[in-house]
Amino acid sequence: MDKNNSIEVHDLSKRFKLYHEKATSLKEKVVNFRRSVFEEFWALKDIDFYVEQGETVGIVGRNGSGKSTLLKCVAGILRPTSGEVLLRGQISSLLELGAGFQPELSGRDNVYLNASLLGIPVKEVTKRFDEIVAFAELEHFIDNQVKFYSSGMYVRLGFAVAINVQPDILIVDEVLAVGDETFQAKCLDKIREMQRNGTTILFVSHSPDLTKKVCSRAVVLQEGNMVFIGEAKDAIDSYHDIIIEQKLLDAESSRNTSGEDKMITIESVSLKSPTGQTVDRIDSGSSAEIAVQYGAGSGLDDCVFIVEIQNDSGTIVFSSNTDSLEYYPTIKQGTGVINFTIDTLPLAGGVYMANAAIRKRGTSNDYDRFDRACTFKIIAPGNNLGIVETPVHVKLESLNNTVSI
Amino acid sequence: MPATDMTITDQEREHPTQQAASEVTADTAVDTAIAYRSPTSQQVKHVSARISLRAKLLEIWHSRELMSFLVRTEVKVKYKNSILGFLWSMLNPAMTIAVYFIVFKIIVRSTVPRFVIYLFAGVLVWNLFSSAVTSATSSLVSNSGLVKKVSFPREVLPISEVGTACVFFSFQAIVLAIVLAAFGYAPAWNYMWLLIPAFLALIVFTAALAVLLSSINVYLRDTHHLLEIVLIAWFWGVPIVYPYSSAMGALSRHGLGFLYLMDPVAPVVVTFQRAIYAIVSYIPPGSTTRVFTLPTGGQMWFLKLDLGVLAGSIALFLISLIIFGRIEGNFAEEL
Ligand SMILES: Nc1ncnc2c1ncn2[C@@H]1O[C@H](COP(=O)(O)OP(=O)(O)OP(=O)(O)O)[C@@H](O)[C@H]1O
Numbered sequence: 001m002d003k004n005n006s007i008e009v010h011d012l013s014k015r016f017k018l019y020h021e022k023a024t025s026l027k028e029k030v031v032n033f034r035r036s037v038f039e040e041f042w043a044l045k046d047i048d049f050y051v052e053q054g055e056t057v058g059i060v061g062r063n064g065s066g067k068s069t070l071l072k073c074v075a076g077i078l079r080p081t082s083g084e085v086l087l088r089g090q091i092s093s094l095l096e097l098g099a100g101f102q103p104e105l106s107g108r109d110n111v112y113l114n115a116s117l118l119g120i121p122v123k124e125v126t127k128r129f130d131e132i133v134a135f136a137e138l139e140h141f142i143d144n145q146v147k148f149y150s151s152g153m154y155v156r157l158g159f160a161v162a163i164n165v166q167p168d169i170l171i172v173d174e175v176l177a178v179g180d181e182t183f184q185a186k187c188l189d190k191i192r193e194m195q196r197n198g199t200t201i202l203f204v205s206h207s208p209d210l211t212k213k214v215c216s217r218a219v220v221l222q223e224g225n226m227v228f229i230g231e232a233k234d235a236i237d238s239y240h241d242i243i244i245e246q247k248l249l250d251a252e253s254s255r256n257t258s259g260e261d262k263m264i265t266i267e268s269v270s271l272k273s274p275t276g277q278t279v280d281r282i283d284s285g286s287s288a289e290i291a292v293q294y295g296a297g298s299g300l301d302d303c304v305f306i307v308e309i310q311n312d313s314g315t316i317v318f319s320s321n322t323d324s325l326e327y328y329p330t331i332k333q334g335t336g337v338i339n340f341t342i343d344t345l346p347l348a349g350g351v352y353m354a355n356a357a358i359r360k361r362g363t364s365n366d367y368d369r370f371d372r373a374c375t376f377k378i379i380a381p382g383n384n385l386g387i388v389e390t391p392v393h394v395k396l397e398s399l400n401n402t403v404s405i
Numbered sequence: 406m407p408a409t410d411m412t413i414t415d416q417e418r419e420h421p422t423q424q425a426a427s428e429v430t431a432d433t434a435v436d437t438a439i440a441y442r443s444p445t446s447q448q449v450k451h452v453s454a455r456i457s458l459r460a461k462l463l464e465i466w467h468s469r470e471l472m473s474f475l476v477r478t479e480v481k482v483k484y485k486n487s488i489l490g491f492l493w494s495m496l497n498p499a500m501t502i503a504v505y506f507i508v509f510k511i512i513v514r515s516t517v518p519r520f521v522i523y524l525f526a527g528v529l530v531w532n533l534f535s536s537a538v539t540s541a542t543s544s545l546v547s548n549s550g551l552v553k554k555v556s557f558p559r560e561v562l563p564i565s566e567v568g569t570a571c572v573f574f575s576f577q578a579i580v581l582a583i584v585l586a587a588f589g590y591a592p593a594w595n596y597m598w599l600l601i602p603a604f605l606a607l608i609v610f611t612a613a614l615a616v617l618l619s620s621i622n623v624y625l626r627d628t629h630h631l632l633e634i635v636l637i638a639w640f641w642g643v644p645i646v647y648p649y650s651s652a653m654g655a656l657s658r659h660g661l662g663f664l665y666l667m668d669p670v671a672p673v674v675v676t677f678q679r680a681i682y683a684i685v686s687y688i689p690p691g692s693t694t695r696v697f698t699l700p701t702g703g704q705m706w707f708l709k710l711d712l713g714v715l716a717g718s719i720a721l722f723l724i725s726l727i728i729f730g731r732i733e734g735n736f737a738e739e740l
């Protein structure tokens with residue numbers, strides 16, 4: 001093991017057996033002995049990377065791509081089918097907060113129990129007990145039975161234990177998503193503090209922003225394969241490419257357009273470049289056109305066309321409609337396209353989705369609505385965090401002359 | 406299915422990292438703002454295939470604190486929210502003893518003197534064994550949340566069930582001591598020290614079964630149910646309710662006497678009875694022939710018996726650990 005590395009993963013593969021109907025009793029096992037009813041499934045294939053001491057590496061990928069499985073293999077909960085993991089130092093994992101909690105016991109007893117499950121000696125816990133409780137903000141509740149805790153309190157205590165015992169390696173699986181905003185911010189601060197202190201962190205989050213913020217490097221997993229490893233922003237970029245290529249976010253397939261006979265339906269929504277081609281990626285700040293194709297069963301003159309753009313966390317970052325543009329289209333029977341031309345789209349780099357809806361004027365009823373009708377990627381040079389990307393100028397101004405010495 | 410394992414490789418310990426890490430500390434010490442921490446333990450943990458038994462034993466040894474917490478939790482939680490609380494742990498053996506006393510002393514008219522003490526000594530041992538093995542067998546399944554989400558040596562779960570049973574055993578033993586004192590009953594003091602090897606043999610045997618059955622139960626949930634049935638038969642195979650000599654006599658006539666003491670629990674029970682109950686033989690009222698209740702052997706006879714069980718149990722324990730280690734790689738998926 002290289003002396004600078006905290007974690008080394010060598011050619012790690014993990015195979016699961018997927019049982020159709022799992023036999024857990026003797027009779028079933030005997031009856032099903034010959035025709036074994038499972039399929040093999042490789043959740044991880046030849047994963048190979050290292051994490052240097054003090055480094056924070058993120059893991060991104062779609063649901064089911066093997067992120068949690070990888071973390072569990074590293075944490076020693078699952079044994080790899082082949083390959084190995086080398087770890088240096090005390091490891092603490094935040095895979096599921098409060099997993100070891102015993103609801104009948106008090107918070108105090110649970111702190112000790114949970115810490116000793118993580119392999120932390122009692123005297124260490126005693127030393128840090130107040131710190132742990134203070135971090136969880138549970139001073140008044142620490143002697144209450146854990147079963148009376150709110151789910152947020154539960155999670156906070158679990159987080160506080162795992163993080164305040166000074167592990168050398170911390171494994172975090174999407175746990176920052178729980179807890180209220182202030183607590184999330186506090187956790188992030190704590191993670192930063194640990195990073196400064198040289199803790200090695202392996203981090204899974206579904207938020208590209210958070211991954212970019214926290215990690216220096218990241219691994220992209222796709223169906224158990226490591227398809228990318230490199231700087232966090234490049235990794236997120238590559239992850240977004242996967243999403244776009246597979247049109248994973250498009251709702252097309254799941255949309256049920258038949259069935260009830262609508263007066264007007266949205267047939268498709270597409271993003272067009274200024275030259276009129278359908279595209280799935282555009283540069284931030286350039287102009288774009290959203291084309292909504294509809295099919296009308298009869299003539300209508302009370303239609304309001306709405307388009308929205310939402311980012312990957314579901315926030316609507318842009319919305320417009322024909323009424324607010326003071327455009328009142330008259331729809332004839334048949335199909336047609338309505339184009340929204342956006343002069344500049346100053347969005348931060350990332351994956352976005354366009355929604356479209358046709359509303360009956362003066363009501364809140366939609367004739368039809370098509371969410372996530374098309375997915376596209378905005379390419380921004382800076383790869384900054386945030387929602388908008390807009391030209392910025394920066395200048396240094398020295399104020400020395402005003403300072404009297 | 407290839408079993409895979411986690412070992413702490415010792416040769417990695419004298420790896421030059423210690424030095425490297427302290428260099429880092431020295432460098433950054435100049436920059437006081439950053440207190441760079443070298444890993445507290447320089448051990449390299451190794452998650453991969455196969456395990457050495459020694460590493461496994463070491464892991465369990467290092468989890469002593471965890472086991473004590475698990476035992477404490479179990480003891481605390483078991484009778485929580487029940488009015489009688491701990492008393493329940495006494496009522497179970499009390500009831501057993503009462504039932505057998507009524508059936509055998511009053512209905513069947515057994516002539517064994519001080520029958521309650523005789524029963525108590527045997528039930529004490531049996532309860533420890535059977536309750537530990539029963540709860541340990543389902544320990545991995547009932548703690549599946551832990552097994553799936555937290556990394557720790559899993560053998561700790563069945564073993565701490567044995568620890569929990571020991572706690573209740575000691576409560577019951579105290580009650581037995583009080584009963585003895587109250588009746589002014591004199592145990593065989595010179596046989597008392599034999600309780601130590603006997604108890605050790607019992608614990609190791611129980612732990613061995615606990616580890617083995619808990620792991621099998623993950624794959625075959627029948628194990629738990631099967632065990633309950635086996636325990637019923639096993640109970641009657643051990644001289645708890647009837648005197649040792651009557652079963653031994655019947656078996657010996659067919660040359661099967663040795664079989665009786667092959668059961669690892671029987672020697673322990675007999676030792677406990679010899680030390681606590683102490684009445685080796687008696688003359689029933691209205692009879693002139695002496696009836697034997699306990700083996701007539703001396704201290705060394707008992708010691709040899711118990712050490713034999715201990716040796717066998719240690720071997721079984723190691724085998725159980727190996728089997729456990731082979732199949733534990735898939736626990737987190739199977740549960
Ligand atoms: N115990 C198991 N038995 C069988 N298959 C499993 C088991 N655990 C995970 N899998 C499979 O392995 C694959 C990877 O799962 P994993 O939990 O690692 O995904 P993930 O990347 O963490 O997803 P998410 O983003 O939803 O958390 C999934 O297809 C899942 O069905």
Ligand SMILES: [Mg+2]
Binds near residue numbers: 069173
């Ligand atoms: Mg996951």
